[in-house]
Amino acid sequence: MRSLHAELTKLRTLPSIWWLLAATVVLMVALGAAAVDSVTSQACLSPADCHEDTVKLSLTGVWLGQAACLVLGVLSMGAEYSTGMIRTTLTAVPIRRRLLVSKATALSLLTGAAGVVAVLASLWTARLILPLHGSTLRPATGTVLCLILVALLGLSLATLLRDTAAAIICGLGLLYIVPLLADILHSPTWQHRLERWAPMPAALSIQATRNLDHLPIAPWPGLGVLAAYALGLLVAGSVLFGRRDA
Amino acid sequence: MSDATIEVRDLRKRFGRTVAVDGLSFTVQPGTVTGFVGPNGAGKSTTMRAILGLDAPDQGTALIGGRPYRDLRTPLLEVGALLDAAALHPSRRGRDHLRWLAHSHGLPTHRVDEVLEQVGMDKAARRRAGGYSLGMRQRLGIAAALLGDPPVLLLDEPVNGLDPEGIQWIRTLLRRLAAEGRAVLVSSHLMSELEDTADHLVVIGRGRLIADRAVADLLAAASGDRVRLRTAARTEALELLAREGGTVTVTDRETLTVTGLPVERIVELLSEARVPVTEVGAHRATLEEAYMELTREAVEFGSSPDGEEVTP
Numbered sequence: 266m267r268s269l270h271a272e273l274t275k276l277r278t279l280p281s282i283w284w285l286l287a288a289t290v291v292l293m294v295a296l297g298a299a300a301v302d303s304v305t306s307q308a309c310l311s312p313a314d315c316h317e318d319t320v321k322l323s324l325t326g327v328w329l330g331q332a333a334c335l336v337l338g339v340l341s342m343g344a345e346y347s348t349g350m351i352r353t354t355l356t357a358v359p360i361r362r363r364l365l366v367s368k369a370t371a372l373s374l375l376t377g378a379a380g381v382v383a384v385l386a387s388l389w390t391a392r393l394i395l396p397l398h399g400s401t402l403r404p405a406t407g408t409v410l411c412l413i414l415v416a417l418l419g420l421s422l423a424t425l426l427r428d429t430a431a432a433i434i435c436g437l438g439l440l441y442i443v444p445l446l447a448d449i450l451h452s453p454t455w456q457h458r459l460e461r462w463a464p465m466p467a468a469l470s471i472q473a474t475r476n477l478d479h480l481p482i483a484p485w486p487g488l489g490v491l492a493a494y495a496l497g498l499l500v501a502g503s504v505l506f507g508r509r510d511a
Numbered sequence: 512m513s514d515a516t517i518e519v520r521d522l523r524k525r526f527g528r529t530v531a532v533d534g535l536s537f538t539v540q541p542g543t544v545t546g547f548v549g550p551n552g553a554g555k556s557t558t559m560r561a562i563l564g565l566d567a568p569d570q571g572t573a574l575i576g577g578r579p580y581r582d583l584r585t586p587l588l589e590v591g592a593l594l595d596a597a598a599l600h601p602s603r604r605g606r607d608h609l610r611w612l613a614h615s616h617g618l619p620t621h622r623v624d625e626v627l628e629q630v631g632m633d634k635a636a637r638r639r640a641g642g643y644s645l646g647m648r649q650r651l652g653i654a655a656a657l658l659g660d661p662p663v664l665l666l667d668e669p670v671n672g673l674d675p676e677g678i679q680w681i682r683t684l685l686r687r688l689a690a691e692g693r694a695v696l697v698s699s700h701l702m703s704e705l706e707d708t709a710d711h712l713v714v715i716g717r718g719r720l721i722a723d724r725a726v727a728d729l730l731a732a733a734s735g736d737r738v739r740l741r742t743a744a745r746t747e748a749l750e751l752l753a754r755e756g757g758t759v760t761v762t763d764r765e766t767l768t769v770t771g772l773p774v775e776r777i778v779e780l781l782s783e784a785r786v787p788v789t790e791v792g793a794h795r796a797t798l799e800e801a802y803m804e805l806t807r808e809a810v811e812f813g814s815s816p817d818g819e820e821v822t823p
Contacts, residue, residue, distance in 0.1 A: 271615035278607035279600065349598035352565055353655065356592050357615040359564050359581045510566040 268358045272371035276341060285340075286379040288333040289412065290386060293326030297387040300325040301394045320401050321472040323391030324408050330383055331415045331465075334376050335436045338419025341372050343429030351511050361507045365424065369417055369499065376416040380409035399474035407471030407488055414468070414488075415440065418495040424502030439494070440465050457481055464491040514576055515541050515589075515662035515694050517562060521571035524557050531557040533718035534571070539696045541662065544689045546709030546726075547698040548802065554718035555698040556594070559667050563592055575663055587616050591656030592665040596648040601641030605632060605651050608640060612655055626654040645672040653684070664688060666697045670704050682708045702802040714805055722805050726798065733801035737794035738769045738777055748786045755780055768794055
């Protein structure tokens with residue numbers, strides 16, 4: 266618990282962390298509002314015969330918010346290596362697995378808090394523009410979890426690579442390039458595979474409230490794919506972190 | 512604090528093909544300042560990292576109070592370390608840097624303010640660390656080491672880049688910490704930095720132990736039976752004393768160092784030959800000289816001694 270307190274203090278005392286948390290909220294609300302607003306004028310002339318998945322649309326902002334969370338996660342470990350502070354950190358908390366668990370928990374708490382604010386603000390803003398159909402509980406919770414998992418993905422990559430820039434590039438590649446590939450590839454089989462097994466489109470099935478039977482992957486298993494990436498890399502990072510000289 | 516020691520036993524560590532530490536053993540006793548000296552690249556930092564559990568040794572052990580660092584429940588209360596004073600996040604305030612360290616051990620915030628005052632950083636610590644001078648970083652690093660009031664201290668090159676006032680401050684602090692009964696290990700690649708500060712010296716070269724002795728012994732051994740004399744007639748004195756069986760070294764424009772002849776004999780010879788002498792006395796070696804003698808074979812980047820030796 267003490268090492269968690271230390272890691273929380275470490276994050277809280279950096280201005281860049283607060284900027285990134287604010288960016289997560291602003292980007293999510295702004296993109297969500299834009300997405301919902303574009304629908305009102307084009308596809309949904311009246312709320313009654315609107316067949317769009319409005320809840321999913323209002324949470325579209327996750328596509329931008331996740332970038333801020335990724336950077337946040339990367340910085341939480343990357344800055345330790347770039348400044349050399351990792352040695353001070355390890356003299357204070359010599360049990361490396363405990364340190365990594367504390368870091369992951371502190372990061373999850375902060376991104377989780379920002380995620381809750383961002384999701385609630387996105388839904389509230391969307392509701393001002395359009396009525397939302399269906400239950401928002403699963404999409405809302407899932408989106409918050411999604412942001413937390415992306416931050417953990419950043420932490421894992423930074424732990425593995427020990428370099429901020431390299432970890433950000435790998436993370437962005439995983440989140441944005443893989444979904445782009447799905448559009449470039451003409452083979453429907455491969456498109457389907459990527460939509461199911463790439464972390465980002467798969468995880469966002471958690472936001473769907475309509476046509477659940479036609480999703481490439483069901484909501485919770487979809488989020489599970491992202492969780493598998495983040496936690497799998499975290500375990501790999503933990504093993505290497507425990508063995509390497511600091 | 513009697514069992515608070517650092518014990519290094521047969522420590523070995525290699526990085527790729529380079530052997531950084533090669534079978535090193537030594538002990539740091541409580542109540543003493545132990546200087547850890549060696550040329551750059553001798554393995555000092557690697558040894559310190561091994562003691563702190565940061566690098567895993569290939570062989571041997573490094574124990575603190577009988578236990579490996581990674582087994583310490585509250586390490587900051589048992590060992591205070593300064594490894595790299597520059598290792599600070601530039602946008603975090605100095606005080607916040609100590610706060611997270613304090614939180615990792617459940618120490619109260621007033622302890623942070625206490626150590627900041629002790630190192631004279633109470634005002635500067637409210638600013639972001641990016642704007643600190645090297646001296647301020649060193650002081651903050653020392654405050655971090657003192658945070659848990661530990662019985663063992665490990666400081667890697669703490670005077671590096673400090674101004675004379677800062678160096679004096681660290682010396683006084685190290686003396687006081689040892690006088691309080693703590694075991695203090697302080698590394699340096701400059702022997703002169705440890706003069707008047709260290710009680711004991713552990714000298715290493717190429718990862719091996721060269722000497723593990725009390726400073727007083729080391730100085731006595733290096734001083735030998737040398738006599739130092741000052742004369743305007745350097746050449747006459749040199750030739751005369753060399754002829755009489757002394758080994759004479761020119762140490763300065765007007766000074767000579769003589770070995771192999773007792774002081775009385777030298778004075779007698781010089782006055783018989785009417786060689787003017789302004790000063791004669793037994794020579795007291797500096798720590799630097801003692802060190803040069805010890806490391807002559809072990810230094811990786813050696814330089815020739817500046818005295819020319821004349822033997823009969």
